[in-house]
Amino acid sequence: MGSEPAKARRAPRADSLRNRERLLSAAREVFAEGGAEASLEAVARRAELGIGTLYRHFPTRESLFQAVYRKEVDELVDLAAALGAEADPTEGLRRWLGANVRVIATKRGMLVALAPAPDSSKALYDDSRRRLVEAVGGLMRRAQVAGVMRADVAPEEVLQALYGIAYGREDAGWQDVALRLIDIFVDGLRLRT
Structure with missing residues (x-):
């Protein structure tokens, strides 16, 4: 028998998409205010999300x-x-x-x-x-x-x-x-x- 078909990639969940948008909006503000040195923790705080959520969406x-x-x-x-x-x-x-x-x-x-x-x-x-x-x-x-x-x-x-x-x-x-x-x-x- 052949191998199982590859799992179709699921569309991101609505809450995941909302979190991504919140992170991008927060990052825009934080980087405009603090430059490249601004902490990623500040981005997560501004988005009112945890740092783990930030790294799940943006590993670097x-x-x-x-x-x-x-x-x-x-x-x-x-x-x-x-x-x-x-x-x-x-x-x-x-x-x-x-x-x-x-x-x-x-x-x-x-x-x-x-x-x-x-x-x-x-x-x-x-x-x-x-x-x-x-x-x-x-x-x-x-x-x-x-x-x-x-x-x-x-x-x-x-x-x-x-x-x-x-x-x-x-x-x-x-x-x-x-x-x-x-x-x-x-x-x-x-x-x-």
Whole structure:
């Protein structure tokens, strides 16, 4: 007789999915506040779960960082799609770039910690960058077709400008300054008639 068929992988239980989401949300907050040095115990406490639950979902600090980063990129891609329906395409781009500032606040703390695992991190970053370029490109194309945005700027250049704006300062008020600079930048992308 043949061997037993391999057990079909069960879908995660609803409470397990809720716990994972609570951990990701807590990790985002804790890493934004405390950087890469923030303890995983602090993440578990913020999620109101035990440290064992955290390690069941994320066996390493790197796996937690990658999951947070992946979730944030997914949210930015989804936001770009939703903002594509905005009445004012320039405002949609402005809002999307502003949402990136929050993501960058979390990511600042994680980048240093992910550096020791360049192979797995590189694939994640390459895929994420491709998806973000496509997302911002869609918003830009919509504004360009509407005749309200310059056509001589590439999506990669907009992302590079965003990173320059967001990583240019590290003082306590950097996020407010970054949002103001995004306003100036987007105004500079407008097509002048």
